[in-house]
Amino acid sequence: xxxxxxxxxxxxxxxxxxxxxxxxxxxxxxxxxxxxxxxxxxxxxxxxxxxxxxxxxxxxxxxxxxxxxxxxxxxxxxxxxxxxxxxxxxxxxxxxxxxxxxxxxxxxxxxxxxxxxxxxxxxxxxxxxxxxxxxxxxxxxxxxxxxxxxxxxxxxxxxxxxxxxxxxxxxxxxxxxxxxxxxxxxx
Amino acid sequence: xxxxxxxxxxxxxxxxxxxxxxxxxxxxxxxxxxxxxxxxxxxxxxxxxxxxxxxxxxxxxxxxxxxxxxxxxxxxxxxxxxxxxxxxxxxxxxxxxxxxxxxxxxxxxxxxxxxxxxxxxxxxxxxxxxxxxxxxxxxxxxxxxxxxxxxxxxxxxxxxxxxxxxxxxxxxxxxxxxxxxxxxxxxxxxxxxxxxxxxxxxxxxxxxxxxxxxxxxxxxxxxxxxxxxxxxxxxxxxxxxxxxxxxxxxxxxxxxxxxxxxxxxxxxxxxxxxxxxxxxxxxxxxxxxxxxxxxxxxxxxxxxxxxxxxxxxxxxxxxxxxxxxxxxxxxxxxxxxxxxxxxxxxxxxxxxxxxxxxxxxxxxxxxxxxxxxxxxxxxxxxxxxxxxxxxxxxxxxxxxxxxxxxxxxxxxxxxxxxxxxxxxxxxxxxxxxxxxxxxxxxxxxxxxxxxxxxxxxxxxxxxxxxxxxxxxxxxxxxxxxxxxxxxxxxxxxxxxxxxxxxxxxxxxxxxxxxxxxxxxxxxxxxxxxxxxxxxxxxxx
Amino acid sequence: xxxxxxxxxxxxxxxxxxxxxxxxxxxxxxxxxxxxxxxxxxxxxxxxxxxxxxxxxx
Numbered sequence: 001x002x003x004x005x006x007x008x009x010x011x012x013x014x015x016x017x018x019x020x021x022x023x024x025x026x027x028x029x030x031x032x033x034x035x036x037x038x039x040x041x042x043x044x045x046x047x048x049x050x051x052x053x054x055x056x057x058x059x060x061x062x063x064x065x066x067x068x069x070x071x072x073x074x075x076x077x078x079x080x081x082x083x084x085x086x087x088x089x090x091x092x093x094x095x096x097x098x099x100x101x102x103x104x105x106x107x108x109x110x111x112x113x114x115x116x117x118x119x120x121x122x123x124x125x126x127x128x129x130x131x132x133x134x135x136x137x138x139x140x141x142x143x144x145x146x147x148x149x150x151x152x153x154x155x156x157x158x159x160x161x162x163x164x165x166x167x168x169x170x171x172x173x174x175x176x177x178x179x180x181x182x183x184x185x186x187x
Numbered sequence: 188x189x190x191x192x193x194x195x196x197x198x199x200x201x202x203x204x205x206x207x208x209x210x211x212x213x214x215x216x217x218x219x220x221x222x223x224x225x226x227x228x229x230x231x232x233x234x235x236x237x238x239x240x241x242x243x244x245x246x247x248x249x250x251x252x253x254x255x256x257x258x259x260x261x262x263x264x265x266x267x268x269x270x271x272x273x274x275x276x277x278x279x280x281x282x283x284x285x286x287x288x289x290x291x292x293x294x295x296x297x298x299x300x301x302x303x304x305x306x307x308x309x310x311x312x313x314x315x316x317x318x319x320x321x322x323x324x325x326x327x328x329x330x331x332x333x334x335x336x337x338x339x340x341x342x343x344x345x346x347x348x349x350x351x352x353x354x355x356x357x358x359x360x361x362x363x364x365x366x367x368x369x370x371x372x373x374x375x376x377x378x379x380x381x382x383x384x385x386x387x388x389x390x391x392x393x394x395x396x397x398x399x400x401x402x403x404x405x406x407x408x409x410x411x412x413x414x415x416x417x418x419x420x421x422x423x424x425x426x427x428x429x430x431x432x433x434x435x436x437x438x439x440x441x442x443x444x445x446x447x448x449x450x451x452x453x454x455x456x457x458x459x460x461x462x463x464x465x466x467x468x469x470x471x472x473x474x475x476x477x478x479x480x481x482x483x484x485x486x487x488x489x490x491x492x493x494x495x496x497x498x499x500x501x502x503x504x505x506x507x508x509x510x511x512x513x514x515x516x517x518x519x520x521x522x523x524x525x526x527x528x529x530x531x532x533x534x535x536x537x538x539x540x541x542x543x544x545x546x547x548x549x550x551x552x553x554x555x556x557x558x559x560x561x562x563x564x565x566x567x568x569x570x571x572x573x574x575x576x577x578x579x580x581x582x583x584x585x586x587x588x589x590x591x592x593x594x595x596x597x598x599x600x601x602x603x604x605x606x607x608x609x610x611x612x613x614x615x616x617x618x619x620x621x622x623x624x625x626x627x628x629x630x631x632x633x634x635x636x637x638x639x640x641x642x643x644x645x646x647x648x649x650x651x652x653x654x655x656x657x658x659x660x661x662x663x664x665x666x667x668x669x670x671x672x673x674x675x676x677x678x679x680x681x682x683x684x685x686x687x688x689x690x691x692x693x694x695x696x697x698x699x700x701x702x703x704x705x706x707x708x709x710x711x712x713x714x715x716x717x718x719x720x721x722x723x724x725x726x727x
Numbered sequence: 728x729x730x731x732x733x734x735x736x737x738x739x740x741x742x743x744x745x746x747x748x749x750x751x752x753x754x755x756x757x758x759x760x761x762x763x764x765x766x767x768x769x770x771x772x773x774x775x776x777x778x779x780x781x782x783x784x785x
Binding site: 386387476478479482483485486489490492493506507510511514515521522523524525526 | 734735737738739740741742743745747748751752757764765768771772775776778779780782783
């Protein structure tokens with residue numbers, strides 16, 4: 001099809017059917033292509049967030065010097081979402097030099113009489129602090145399955161990137177624990 | 188359609204062989220018909236019905252908001268009503284109505300005998316029926332219909348009962364139906380034009396539908412993928428949007444609005460096409476800047492893919508992102524504005540007459556422009572941060588969708604009724620319908636600007652006392668608006684039953700093929716031998 | 728080539744003179760126009776991004 005052709009001849013019905021079938025195939029191709037595009041938006045979105053620095057999780061933790069010139073106040077907090085667990089930080093307040101490796105603990109107790117699975121997600125205040133909070137070990141995003149009445153200590157090992165702006169003097173890290181017992185049973 | 192020419196020899200041309208194609212009876216015929224005119228009419232009747240279903244929900248919403256406090260419905264039902272009202276109006280009323288127009292008019296305007304895939308055409312209509320039943324039945328299942336708003340944002344949409352699943356299935360089916368319809372439309376336009384009907388001689392309505400159909404094929408799969416992820420999050424333990432599993436609800440918004448913004452143009456571009464047919468016919472001048480119109484429509488379609496972020500300025504986005512979407516949104520107003528100027532220039536020094544279709548067209552121009560302006564206001568990030576999720580937004584999109592999409596459809600029905608039925612509608616009644624709609628529409632929605640500026644949040648069944656007066660006025664307007672649409676139904680029925688005979692070229696300056704080459708009413712089979720337009724000055 | 732991009736530029740603005748349109752009809756191929764349209768949209772995005780970067784830079 002060209003915009004410039006002004007005149008064209010009458011096509012026979014067979015020719016029209018043939019070219020219709022060709023067009024149909026071409027157009028049908030767009031549908032799976034756009035579906036794939038839609039699902040590829042999921043990793044793409046994570047990637048773009050990382051590039052733009054609007055994500056709380058950073059892939060690579062780089063080793064670095066300890067910056068003893070300043071101390072950062074750290075507050076730890078825990079929230080339970082529809083889960084009958086006791087979920088609390090063992091160490092609520094810590095002060096740390098940027099670059100120094102620190103380990104703190106959270107403690108969970110399953111208060112129910114059933115086997116339950118939970119999963120925690122972190123959030124930072126201020127949110128940009130998340131960019132400089134490098135976790136070496138963490139229980140977040142992984143399933144924690146507790147027997148009835150079981151208690152467990154869960155460590156978080158981290159260091160703060162010395163490149164963190166000096167304006168950030170204190171960081172609050174809060175974990176929210178979600179009940180995913182049903183979801184894990186299904187999958 | 189196997190051999191158009193043999194057909195002609197056997198039966199002669201025109202009215203002669205209407206009956207031998209109607210099949211065993213009218214009831215079998217509506218299930219089996221592959222005639223583009225039948226299917227077009229079925230689409231239009233269906234969307235008229237859904238228009239009233241969605242309208243009834245709107246009136247329930249307005250009745251609840253007549254006074255502060257809870258009187259008519261419970262909050263859960265109210266949330267379901269706002270959700271399903273939007274879904275019904277978008278996917279049940281406006282889109283099928285435009286597809287109905289496309290079915291009726293595209294073959295007539297390009298000189299084709301029928302759509303490219305008649306059987307698929309029948310399918311895409313009948314798919315809508317189970318989808319609609321699913322959607323409406325979701326009100327009666329435990330947990331009620333989806334109550335998350337039509338945008339189905341998680342976590343609201345990952346909660347909720349089986350009603351949400353039914354809604355998701357309904358949208359899946361409706362999406363498949365519109366993809367099939369669009370494939371049909373594009374193939375018809377690209378391959379079945381009469382000799383001499385080059386792309387740049389096609390009527391504007393055909394052009395806008397060609398571009399709209401491409402948009403539909405491009406974004407409906409994105410919506411389908413998006414709600415599929417929602418479904419797997421709900422039932423199969425995935426965590427695309429579930430924060431508990433490391434997913435991100437904000438990502439849903441990005442994917443949804445990547446579909447959602449082009450969808451806005453899907454709802455309005457065919458309306459632009461109808462306007463571009465009607466205004467020249469009543470201004471008695473050719474459309475000003477035909478090429479500009481085609482180019483602008485195409486560029487609006489392309490640019491519609493890069494502005495989705497303005498629907499979600501407040502969800503947490505870097506300032507650079509907000510600025511990007513703000514500038515892009517403001518710039519997309521330029522080609523849209525140029526189209527408005529083109530229509531005004533078409534009317535400039537024309538010998539205008541004000542029959543009902545033209546009244547609706549002029550009403551469209553004024554009201555749509557107002558809605559466009561409030562859209563520009565909302566595109567400014569700092570303003571949007573205060574106004575988002577208020578009634579200002581409700582006023583804005585009703586100004587672009589009601590006098591935009593719906594009035595274009597009304598104008599189109601009045602304009603083509605004489606051609607479709609061979610009879611004239613009642614002009615006086617049509618004028619009453621327009622003026623009552625115009626006044627009551629503004630009574631309904633103009634106060635909602637004030638409510639929004641004063642801070643009244645949308646999608647809430649109750650409100651603070653200071654909003655009471657304007658809400659009362661808005662509700663009165665809404666009922667007047669709803670009931671004046673009954674005039675339209677009466678007018679259409681009485682036109683079909685007992686209207687005066689219409690002329691072959693009822694509007695003397697309408698110059699597309701259905702007016703210049705075909706009698707009124709249009710015979711059941713048309714253009715079985717394509718008209719030869721080579722060397723003629725077939726009009727836009 | 729240049730003609731195609733000029734036509735697409737005018738399309739983004741939404742204006743095309745009838746003289747320019749007549750030239751388009753003679754010279755342009757629709758595939759070229761579509762490619763040019765997508766390219767121009769990308770260029771437009773990059774330009775906006777640069778503008779935004781310039782404004783948000785401290």
